[in-house]
Amino acid sequence: MNYLRQLRAVLWKDLVVELRTRERTISMAGFTVLVAFLFNHALDPARVDVQDVAAGLLWMTIVFAGTLGIGRTFQLESEDGAFHGVLMSPTPKDAIYLGKVGANFVILLLVTLLALAVFGLFFHLQYGERPLVLLLVMALGILGFVAFATLFSAISSGTVMGDTLLPILLFPLLVPMVIYGVSATDRLLAGRPVAEIAGHLRMLAAFALVAVFSGAGLFRFVVEE
């Protein structure tokens, strides 16, 4: 019970701090709207069927927006050594990690909803009769993404290269998520039956599980001196 209480405390703290600073949310949301606007003007609908590329654009926007925001997870923590105080508490390191992953997941899920809205608006996407299935695909994908991004953000924040290092470490690991996420989203946008993406959902769930468990296991080695 205490473990969950500690996990919830970290999650609550991260969300409250984000709610008050809005630092990461604004940059991610701004980036998402800007990218959707630029793609809308860059793609000529007479030559490109936007339905064919929408899924890829959507996922790449979320990945880049997420990297922009989640990459700053530990920068706010360094203010006045606050995170050092957390690490010196008896809270298990994996509870700290899972709390931060939970908060980052909520933040990125909100950005994803915004991305779905603006892409739907600009590209006239029809999310069909199964928006909840689409949301499940996105949620599983971003859970895996957030789990790896939070871990590597902890690594990169302690280095001189910082923001440059994060995508170099992170992007190669995202290949399965992008492949299965884009493919499942593309099929759903095309109105294909849910049964057709059952395998994709399983792969995305497996990716998320591997990311969360490996992140929880490795986090202590990253943050311990």
Place this chain on the structure above:
Amino acid sequence: MTRSAIGDPDSPSETAPGRVPALEATGLVRNFGPVTAVDDVSFTLDEGDFLTVFGPNGAGKTTLLGMLGGGLRPTSGDVWIRGTRIGVRSGDWRHRVGVLSHQSFLYGHLTCAENLWFFGRLYGLEDLETRVPDRLEGVGLRVRADAPVRSLSRGMRQRLALARTLLHDPEVVLLDEPYTGLDAHAADVLRGVLSSLKDGRRTVVLVTHNLGQGLELAERIFVQVRGRIVFDRPRGEIDAASFERRYREVVEGAAGFALADASPKAR
């Protein structure tokens, strides 16, 4: 102040017969590349002891405190808190330690009360409804309970940091230059709180380069120079003027340079 019966480092002394010291360091060494910041430091403190560690800048005082608090891993040697070796077992020993650092370890965007609630939950405390207001009252910040930490002055922030340090009622309190940046009033308030720590239950280690502030509460005095403890004496055996003289001799002799004025009245 006795040495404990600890022998085998893999067999924590809580299982050994006899008295278990509150805090024990055995052969602590910490290297940063080719530089040895802490060099073979060993000591034992019992319940209720108040140790002040003096030393010039760069002597390794903060590094020593970092290792005592478990925030920094020793290159070699061990730290034992109530017979539990730091870093070997689970984080249970962390309940026994409170650290006040140069940094406040507080979140600027949370209020004073929210910071204490947050850290209270991390320490698994159950009675936060009463404990948080009590701690805020103790450092004179109850009226600022709902103020964001970033709106506080340096002195207020330091007092809140002290409330956070003592929130879980630690047996071992580690204080790193707690008076840094405080005005006279804030220093007086802090001095009052630190005095209250001499209740016979807590073991306190205060690290400072300020002789006047450090001597006020000390019961045992260390002088650390270039990582080594070069002076170790009970406070009762030496008066302030003699200590200042000895401090200058010891530090200048060990460091090979002349000290600037280190008057006990300097704040």
